[in-house]
Amino acid sequence: MPTALITGATAGIGAAFARRLASDGFDLVLLARDKVRLENTARELHETYAVRTEVLVADLATDEGLAAAEDRCRAGLDLLVNNAGFGNKGLWLDVPLADELALLRVHCEAVLRLTHAVLPGMLERGRGGVINVSSMSAYAVRGTYGAGKAWVIKFSQGVQHDLARRPGADRVRVMALAPGFVRTEFHERAGMDTSGIPDFLWLDADEVAATALRDLRRGVPVSIPGAQYKALAGLSRLVPARVTERIGSRTGRSYD
Numbered sequence: 001m002p003t004a005l006i007t008g009a010t011a012g013i014g015a016a017f018a019r020r021l022a023s024d025g026f027d028l029v030l031l032a033r034d035k036v037r038l039e040n041t042a043r044e045l046h047e048t049y050a051v052r053t054e055v056l057v058a059d060l061a062t063d064e065g066l067a068a069a070e071d072r073c074r075a076g077l078d079l080l081v082n083n084a085g086f087g088n089k090g091l092w093l094d095v096p097l098a099d100e101l102a103l104l105r106v107h108c109e110a111v112l113r114l115t116h117a118v119l120p121g122m123l124e125r126g127r128g129g130v131i132n133v134s135s136m137s138a139y140a141v142r143g144t145y146g147a148g149k150a151w152v153i154k155f156s157q158g159v160q161h162d163l164a165r166r167p168g169a170d171r172v173r174v175m176a177l178a179p180g181f182v183r184t185e186f187h188e189r190a191g192m193d194t195s196g197i198p199d200f201l202w203l204d205a206d207e208v209a210a211t212a213l214r215d216l217r218r219g220v221p222v223s224i225p226g227a228q229y230k231a232l233a234g235l236s237r238l239v240p241a242r243v244t245e246r247i248g249s250r251t252g253r254s255y256d
């Protein structure tokens with residue numbers, strides 16, 4: 001059975017990946033901080049889909065958490081989904097520096113280190129995939145969050161280009177996933193008021209995960225789920241940058 005490790009597997013997009021991959025027959029390594037929630041998720045997935053589930057309690061904003069996750073990646077995986085993430089509450093300078101640094105650790109350092117740890121084994125076996133969860137915020141101007149998510153896209157593209165220069169790496173893929181607004185626990189946890197976001201902009205987490213896995217199989221470098229967001233991404237190339245930057249930096253960014 002192939003094995004996938006999903007970071008942030010207990011809620012939202014990560015939980016959707018876990019359900020989808022389990023239904024596709026993957027054994028799972030589920031990573032997050034909340035042990036009880038991880039164990040409940042693992043049991044439910046095992047009982048529903050008859051796959052093996054392993055839990056890894058780790059905080060990816062800490063040295064110990066990052067080292068434990070790297071060790072599991074080095075032990076061998078068929079798929080890594082770097083999904084764990086969160087938003088900080090507030091505009092730049094209102095957010096404590098320690099929280100911004102923790103965000104960069106989880107969104108960037110963890111993505112870099114786990115990708116670095118997992119790829120040698122995948123190259124040795126000649127197959128494997130890495131999905132790095134970015135965001136449509138990468139295309140907007142949206143504080144440290146958007147800047148980090150832009151790095152995730154450029155990083156994933158860079159790694160994929162370098163892989164293409166290695167013989168025997170054509171079945172190893174690294175893809176960025178850039179969803180728009182998805183109904184998960186993210187916004188409530190970040191204290192964001194989402195009442196002004198129109199219905200048509202909301203995506204379903206299960207559809208996001210299904211689209212990402214299909215795009216990974218097809219070799220798409222950056223997966224953008226949803227026709228509305230594909231259209232917006234195209235439109236943003238035609239509209240002056242100052243307009244898209246202003247809209248992008250404000251939409252969904254009022255805090256309770």
Ligand SMILES: NC(=O)c1ccc[n+]([C@@H]2O[C@H](COP(=O)([O-])OP(=O)(O)OC[C@H]3O[C@@H](n4cnc5c(N)ncnc54)[C@H](OP(=O)(O)O)[C@@H]3O)[C@@H](O)[C@H]2O)c1
Nearest residue numbers: 008010011012013032033034060085135181182184185186
């Ligand atoms: N929802 C959206 O609109 C949206 C849009 C674009 C991109 N994204 C991105 O999608 C990813 C998943 O977000 P989501 O919306 O599914 O959020 P969510 O529902 O809040 O789930 C976040 C998951 O990440 C885990 N997590 C958070 N901090 C962690 C840490 N320090 N170490 C390990 N695990 C941690 C959480 O579990 P514990 O709390 O137990 O650790 C949870 O399992 C994030 O990278 C986010 O930036 C979300």
